[in-house]
Amino acid sequence: xxxxxxxxxxxxxARRVSGFAPRPPQQRMAQAVAATLExxxxxxxxxxxxxxxxxxxxxxxxxxxxxxxxxxGTRHLQDQLxxxxxxxxxxxxxxxARVALLKGRSNYLCLYRLQATEQEGRLASRAQAVELRRxxxxxxxxxxxxxxxxxxxxxxxxxxxxxxxxxxxCLGQECPRLEDCFLARARGAALAAxxxxxxxxxxxxxxxxxxxxxxxxxxxxxxxxLDEAHQLPEIATHFxxxxxxxxxxxxxxxxTMVEQARDAADFPELRRRAEALESSEAALxxxxxxxxxxxxxxxxxxxxAAREAIEPVDRRIEPVARGAEGSxxxxxxxxxxPSAHRRSGATIAGIDGGGTPAx
Ligand SMILES: Nc1ncnc2c1ncn2[C@@H]1O[C@H](COP(=O)(O)OP(=O)(O)OP(=O)(O)O)[C@@H](O)[C@H]1O
Ligand SMILES: [Mg+2]
Numbered sequence: 001x002x003x004x005x006x007x008x009x010x011x012x013x014a015r016r017v018s019g020f021a022p023r024p025p026q027q028r029m030a031q032a033v034a035a036t037l038e039x040x041x042x043x044x045x046x047x048x049x050x051x052x053x054x055x056x057x058x059x060x061x062x063x064x065x066x067x068x069x070x071x072x073g074t075r076h077l078q079d080q081l082x083x084x085x086x087x088x089x090x091x092x093x094x095x096x097a098r099v100a101l102l103k104g105r106s107n108y109l110c111l112y113r114l115q116a117t118e119q120e121g122r123l124a125s126r127a128q129a130v131e132l133r134r135x136x137x138x139x140x141x142x143x144x145x146x147x148x149x150x151x152x153x154x155x156x157x158x159x160x161x162x163x164x165x166x167x168x169x170c171l172g173q174e175c176p177r178l179e180d181c182f183l184a185r186a187r188g189a190a191l192a193a194x195x196x197x198x199x200x201x202x203x204x205x206x207x208x209x210x211x212x213x214x215x216x217x218x219x220x221x222x223x224x225x226l227d228e229a230h231q232l233p234e235i236a237t238h239f240x241x242x243x244x245x246x247x248x249x250x251x252x253x254x255x256t257m258v259e260q261a262r263d264a265a266d267f268p269e270l271r272r273r274a275e276a277l278e279s280s281e282a283a284l285x286x287x288x289x290x291x292x293x294x295x296x297x298x299x300x301x302x303x304x305a306a307r308e309a310i311e312p313v314d315r316r317i318e319p320v321a322r323g324a325e326g327s328x329x330x331x332x333x334x335x336x337x338p339s340a341h342r343r344s345g346a347t348i349a350g351i352d353g354g355g356t357p358a359x
Contacts, residue, residue: 073228145182
């Protein structure tokens, strides 16, 4: 049976899904996904809600025999796919594919930090102490360490940062709990999986090298299926885009004025330029209109207001600030300005030269 037949009236799904009825659009999609997995290339599918797109890509993915990453829009959908849809299809097809679920680091309990927090004993509130005890009890029975499992500690609780790790505080290979580390185990399983379920945030974070975990396995992956792909541009923009806000410009202008008054009263030119920056920032904001407060750089780059706002930063403040720094006694504040400025300057240069959509 091919992918479409498996979704037909006599297929294995018909017997296992209650209320099953063959859906031609679903079958067509399954066929198209199968063909793309076979031949390579890019396929974009758009079909209405409830079409049954999940089965339409899961079946060909499992049949393909290739290593596939499936990325969903949210962690919630990731859980649903992994714990509900994937097992149904896997059982129906009787395919012994190795499947794994991988989330970002902050979704996994860190046993080392849990113990450290318990030993330190200084908690923000009584409620936190209760939550910590719940986490400890759950830690003894969880196999994944995925904090989505625990329902009686809210996702928003401030206890979580204390019992999960970040790239900065993770002890890595030095950790005494490395053997039991939930994150390390999840990553190990991800490396060995035929079908790996991740989410778009993790996908982008990893590509942007903000988080590692499956980057090393990407070369071995033959196909990536992005469910809810319409959410990807927004998430990708967050990770890969550069942005410049009016606030950054205003702060630079204000800081320049403060430092000029304190450090470089003999450089009134600096103040004049900072004022010019402030007013061009206001003009830029006005040019965006009152409803849409953000715009893609490529849409505004040609506008005079945008040019006006960027120019003072690039060419007017930096040289004068440097001049002021080099000309007087100890001018500490001014000395720091160019480097603070350069940070915005780099942002601006990136937007200006690269044409990257920025928000
Ligand atoms: N052929 C079918 N007959 C009956 N039910 C089906 C069939 N295929 C899928 N379903 C069920 O239909 C529901 C919707 O499927 P699914 O979540 O895959 O839709 P979708 O196309 O991804 O929609 P959305 O765009 O909202 O994500 C699920 O409960 C699924 O089990
Ligand atoms: Mg769907």
